[in-house]
Amino acid sequence: MDYALDYARSKKVEYTEARANTTQYEELVIKNGVLDAFVSTIDSGFCVRILANGGLGFASTNKWTKDEAKAMVDTACKFAKIARRKDKITFAEEKGVETKWSVEQKKKIEDVPPEQKINELMEIDKTLSSQEIKIPGRIMDFFISLTEKYFVNSEGSAISSFVPKIGGVVFITVVENGKPEQAYKWLGRSGGWEAFDEWHVTETLLHDAKMLQKLVKEGKAVKPGKMDLVCGTEVTGIASHESCGHPIEADRILGREMSQAGRSFIYPGGPYWIGTRIGNDIVTIVDDPTVKNSYGYYEYDDEGIKARRRYLYKDGIINEFLQNRETAAKLGTRSNGSSRANNYDREAIVRMANTFLLPGDWTEEEIIEDVKYGIYMKSFTEWNIDDRRFNQRYVGREAYIIENGELKHPVARPIIETTTKNWWSSVDAISKKVEYDAATCGKGDPMQGIPVYTGGPVSRLKEVYVK
């Protein structure tokens, strides 16, 4: 790394950075009670990114030799110079930083033997398969990663970090009266094995299995029309991520993702920009990498910029974009530490960390009691959003009818299909307690799945169309 940086200094370039990742990785896949495979690897490599003649070049390798490092610098330098851009890329100014940071583990993952990891997961499956409910499809895919990073750049930064993470996805299919219903749950956290105990995976899955069974037995279709929609924390979270976090990414706004993840309803010269109203004045959505032990936790981003909370929509107004040094320079501002890469072989781009709606002053019970007729959508199944992040749809998984302030029978797959503006303008009540869900956010080409939290309190949309 240091050799690569020194060698790059001999070239006529504007900026050089080198970033190394070494990750110890374990993955366990348990399918219908059987340990399908146990994967254990160490991945290690580094990349070089160079800004020269206003163009960017990037090269990476997993071969740790001086010759290879020299070749990577030469390649990145050559690639930067072939861009021949009319408007030259520059980076917003920053000072070099020398620091170290890490995430602590209460129960060190390294101290948990493989047998224990297997047994704890197998025990979950055993409990699920011993229920009276028929759960013919059960898949649990868990992973553990211990990542050491080292970042250096030509401005004097040298940052090393260590982040342990544990995560997974569980997926179940319940069959009742020959009718299948499905549920999944993402789990993820920075820290040690203590996360596993805190998640209460068995209880969560049992709740979902019973809920799906009840849904098949008692679920009724919704009568389409305008009504109040109470969104559980999971639904509030996905809407915050999709219709606030993504459209506020500055690289999208400037068109750099136009052929893949798309653009944004916010764009230069368009009807929405910083200062434009997008929601009710009780709506404030933040993205915050500094939430301790969160799945999207970091202290410095992959350009060496200190992380901080970003207020994306503030009091219903578009307030701040997620920026890296390249987009910040174009927009005449500073980076707010949003540059992330999922490994050494990927370019760091603008990403979310933990995106959530800030709490209000209602309790969950007060919100429901205040509804004459509506739906409580606690969780979602199918969802999607267009590539401007404006036209979106969420289909309820666990959902109930609310009548005169009381929860009644389950509702089968209620659907809200609406716009970003309408969603956030309809929010009229927000509960006090924020909860988070882990997710893997997709962006970048090649795809870079990146760990994030989505989250928020329970929120209510007043008089929206549900079908």
Place this chain on the structure above:
Amino acid sequence: MNEVLEKTEAITKKGKALGADEVVAETVFGRYRQTRFSNNQIDITVAWNNYTTDVALAWNKRLVATQIRNFQNTDKIMDQLFKLAKVSKENPMYGGIAKGTFKYPKPTADKKLQELENPSEYALESIEAIKKEVGAEVNAGGTLYTKYEDVYLASSEGPTGQDARSAIELSIRAFSQIDASGHGVECCSSLKDFKPLRAGEKAGKIAKLAKNPKQGEEGKYDVIFDPLFFGSLLGTWGSMVSAYSVMIQLSVFVKKLGQKVASDIVTLRDKPAEYSINNRAFDAEGFPVQENVFIDHGVLKTYLHNTSTAKIFKTKTTGNAGLVQPKPWNIEMDPGNMSKDELFSQVKRGLYLTNTWYTRFQNYSTGDFSTIPRDGIFLIENGEIKESWKDLRLSDNALRLLNQIAGISKERQHIHWWGLDYGIPSLSPFVLAKDIQLTRPK
């Protein structure tokens, strides 16, 4: 024997010497290049070099896997892997890996793609093609990607071989207005077949036609799917036909073998053909890949298998092994008997959907799903494109859609791009499906 193959084989021998029942190792020396561009300019050009060996080891029906980098610390890593196998749990469904020696075809990878050092020129050419089509005010972005992999596989059960795999892919999107765009792709395994201007021209033509879109109307329509759109759906069905997806209920094809699952005119096959960016000689077990017709004239004929899932389903492997689960390589839809124009002439009032992304399911078993059309959405009246629409969502059922197919074009295109939800390449025609539900936000 080639030195890299010898080293790969040494890994399997080490595993056997430790007491493993079966060991398979696959070394890939990969060289990847990519140029990303937007706003008609190059944003970054990227190189990845990757030197890895994937190893799977089985002992007493316990399957463990690891990755070795550039043959470093091989003995130590294999010792650790075998120790892991010893403390792992038995998988009663593990059925071993492919046995025997096989003759593989000579690799057809294009060496020119190994030597191609600067792919960005193709990106710039395609931008110029779009400008010619739409005018200088057009805004284009995309990626140009090349791959060259040398692959060496050794298995304790006999299969040993070398392969080389190459690909070049252009994905380009043109905006004629902020809400009017078109997308074109060009993918192939060799440089000689690569026609970047074709993708640029297509993106430009659709972007031009898509100008001044009107708000789309919700309803049921006869829909003509562009190969780019339909390729995305082919990948979805291809993923669902993996025996693994069937076993965990992530499939509409559970318990449907031998049953009619699609219109009579639908034949789908998995075929990692020479033209495909996923062309290969063997799967992760070293079993030769083959052509597998999985839907034949509307009837579901087979799932895609590795050795283990084949034993569970009392059949033979179809040469689709990944390290853990079987997967499709390249889905082909058999051509129909109409030209694209003849297909359009069948539509009295319907839609032409040119691209999609974000396909999500409410329930993978029942197949209820929605997907968001992007780029040109066009109203067709009496076989002609009448006007450009926007803001619609296809909200229907994956099995019903297969059964609603009423026409397939003769012409087909090799499709692969970033927005495919399952990342599976395909050979996709224009397809007419009747009575498909489109919704819009309220």
